[in-house]
Amino acid sequence: MGHQILLVDQDQSQREQLSLLLHDGGHHVLRATGLAQAQDLMQTVLPDLVLGAGWQAQQQAWLMALRADVRTSKLPVIVMSHQADALSKIAALDAGADDYVVSPCDTGELLARIRAVLRRQQTPPTDDVVRAHGLRLDPLTLGVEVQTAHGSQPIALSPLEFRLLHFLAMHPQRVHSRTQLLDRVWGNNVFVGERTVDVHIRKLRVALEGTPCAGLIQTVRGAGYRLMPQHDASEPVTLAATLGTAVIGGNARHLAYETPHLGRAARGANQHATLA
8 A cells, every 4th residue: 555755855866766666666755855844745735655755864853853853753754875884873863763774675575575574664553442522433333423512413324334443543634635535445366446435425415414523524635535624614715734733542643645546456566667
């Protein structure tokens, strides 16, 4: 499954080469020519991982600032550098990098390292009750309640509808493509059309009609769906998503989302080459 990766590289040729590689690996790529532009992008779109190519020792202060910011303190970062000495590696890792890749490198190895770092960041499945925007979802009982002025109102959903709503609630304000929802909610071994997602989204909207959560599931034209608070419904709907927060078991957690670029069939179709 693809992830959203922020590629930071001043070298245009290498930036294009890496961008193509990441796209071929099924990822959606945001590109920045330098750290200042990367910082601006992360104000509105928090990626799943930052890949800093052409890394230099003087850039470690930016990495340390990234780790000092609570919003980006756990953001995975892989740095690529032509400097192969141990001191350079130690300095970058101590500054906050999750991995250090020496250029030139094998493309297959780079993609494997990206997968490994992302795998360590995955949020494990939880049976904790999830509360988001007036919804209360209990994975153990598949129960859904909406908070109203008169108390809690139960909502009857099928198990599949519950899983879909639970996924959206776990990633609030994040845009999810139909392909991503199929992968994460239906599973990798279920082969149904993308319009199946539209049908179940429509069922969820019908179930929430007449409650304070009506209109909570928003369509983002050309992108997919997201769970958005009603007071934000008047905001322009764009592809840029902001960091969402859900309350899980009483604790607020920041949650990342994934955006596959090439769809389900593109997974694993990577060719090995060498990056300069």
